[in-house]
Amino acid sequence: MRTRRLYLNRLDQAREPDDVVVVIDVLRSFTTAAYAFAAGAPTIYPVDSIAGAFxxxxxxxxxxxxxxxxxxxxxxxxxxxxxxxxxxxI
Known part of the structure; x- marks a missing residue:
């Protein structure tokens, strides 16, 4: 897999996009995990689905x-x- 970093202020707006952009937002999840640890959680088990959590x-x-x-x-x-x-x- 090839990755590259693009800066919005450097994009050529005249060109048609030919790539796919994937954005993964982990800030809220990791902040929530930090709060859970601070509240006394001894372990956090990340899962990949709701069914997996249950x-x-x-x-x-x-x-x-x-x-x-x-x-x-x-x-x-x-x-x-x-x-x-x-x-x-809590």
Whole structure:
């Protein structure tokens, strides 16, 4: 896979795009994880799907779930959304 860094202020606006851009937003997730650790979480298990989270939770009954779907809405059935402020002070 080839990657490259582009700067918005250096793009040629006259050219038609011929590439695909993938943006991964991890800032909120990592901030939420930091709040969870600060609140006393001994371990965080990242998962790749909602179903995977529920499978893991069945094996760890004392686990707390946190996450959101695209757009930031909390996942139904999870204990917390993906907001660091939701974990503040727990």
């Amino acid at each position: 499978r893991l939770q069945r094996g760890l009954p004392a686990a707390v779930t946190s996450g959101a779907v695209g757009g930031g809405d909390p996942i139904p059935g999870f204990d917390f959304g993906n907001s660091p402020s939701a974990l503040h002070g």
